[in-house]
Amino acid sequence: MKDVAARAGVGLKTVSRVVNGEPGVTPDTERRVQEAIDALGFRRNDSARVLRKGRTATVGLVLEDLSDPFYGPLNRAVEEVARAHGALLINGSSDEDPERERELALALCARRVDGLVVIPAGDDHRYLEPEIRAGVATVFVDRPAGRIDADVVLSDSFGGAVTGVAHLIAGGHRRIGFIGDQPHIHTATERLRGYRAAMADAGLPVDGAWVSLGTTAPERVSAAARAMLSGPEPVTALFAGNNRVTVTAVRVLASLPRPVALVGFDDFELADLLNPGITVIAQDAAALGRVATDRLFQRLAGADLPPARIELPTRLIPRGSGELPPVC
């Protein structure tokens, strides 16, 4: 700043006035200061400003996976709500790694975000307690926080899976496979619980060979599907635990000579244009993001709310694949 003042031939206070947009500077002086700033590559240090003024009008979003289309509308909704409140959103992605989630969340806090929306990868969020106590509003979305009492906005994974599996049972299926995401992921185990509940409600046994949890890598999902679909008593229908599983299941089923029914958790683009169309349990991903971020800004506005668990409903969209009858 001293260099800028010297180059522009003005005092430090004048430079400060120009940089902070304060009155009392003639247009000519302002221009000279601006030119000196441009010439010297002077960078206004927002970090230092923040330390003085408090709020930064920035919120952070800890994403799960930048390349999973399910999160597209969720992320976008968070961004739109933040923008509607005049706040800037900065993100980072945990890539389903708890250590990385922690590193990112704390890095965003260190960069003085006012609040955090977290799609958690880990199951222990006590590391955020000092931040929350220090005033960083925090809301979890898509999956609950672990070992701390905090706001969370979720879809009804259990209920959605019950509905989807019951739909297959109503269509005459008795041997139904479940392929889901990794067992440490809350939504994966909730959907598995829904599958088991629907089977039990109908008095149907669940063979251990019909259930497979693991990564959503195409090779893993495809091997699991092929295993369930072979042997003397193959499954006649599949319930896919999320959109990543569903798209691989669609590929496997398209290569089979006989029709196999399929219901997938999560809607996805072009699901209706496949042949048959893919029956899904749709979440409202945009609503998850919107409700979570609305909650965040209620907290930032000073609302004294107890931590809440907000669960959004899912909905069955029948399109053909889930209505195929059992063929052995």
Added chain:
Amino acid sequence: MKDVAARAGVGLKTVSRVVNGEPGVTPDTERRVQEAIDALGFRRNDSARVLRKGRTATVGLVLEDLSDPFYGPLNRAVEEVARAHGALLINGSSDEDPERERELALALCARRVDGLVVIPAGDDHRYLEPEIRAGVATVFVDRPAGRIDADVVLSDSFGGAVTGVAHLIAGGHRRIGFIGDQPHIHTATERLRGYRAAMADAGLPVDGAWVSLGTTAPERVSAAARAMLSGPEPVTALFAGNNRVTVTAVRVLASLPRPVALVGFDDFELADLLNPGITVIAQDAAALGRVATDRLFQRLAGADLPPARIELPTRLIPRGSGELPPVC
């Protein structure tokens, strides 16, 4: 820090040692300081640390649209390269708004990122010159920078469009429609230029009614497609300027009684499972992100490189929709 020292009954220097992980503190003292920190919600101020130490091991990515699946693999590749270099990535999305791009890029700079990867929305990036002079390595990707000399990594949009349209012409089409993104977007105009070049190379006229640029909102694209496909001399084939246009074109064509050929710029998930499969000009989106971020880290490592324009090839993937013969 004074409060922490008082509560733990130690000096300021001891608190500083614990916070910065320096030696010379007994385990018992360390525990007491840690408890005081937890109790007081003390937050280590990374911003202040950064000002002293220089590099932050953080790079920023200015995204275009969080919900466009084309950017998924690109964003992920940037993240993977950053991680391989031990750097944290923080993002923000411009949503195709030049003012927002500027606000975000400068906000990331103010938060002291070492480098920036920018998918530009605007066409004037002189606002970044002071940052670049101050040492922020900057690489543009997917679209060129405007009015500054900077690294850019692009796909060959012109060549890809020439190939795709020539493929339709080779299949017997003479009346071919082009539906693209907004005219201020570099890739949109480059692809239009490729379409015109391919038509001209084949000695074919281009009717003004066959070209439509605008937003990729489904209503806009669908109206444009329907207009070209009606009237006494409808087009017999469509070239779609990007994946957002293609998915809407697929919907429109699926509702028509006669077959219409389609080639789309950008590959997309499940394109091969539609009926017919969708012929595309595929970009290597992951390579765009990887090459751009490699370049960024070369600069951060001190390489003295002149600004470069790196163009990656595209590739035609025939799947059926682009091989349909003309039907009037």
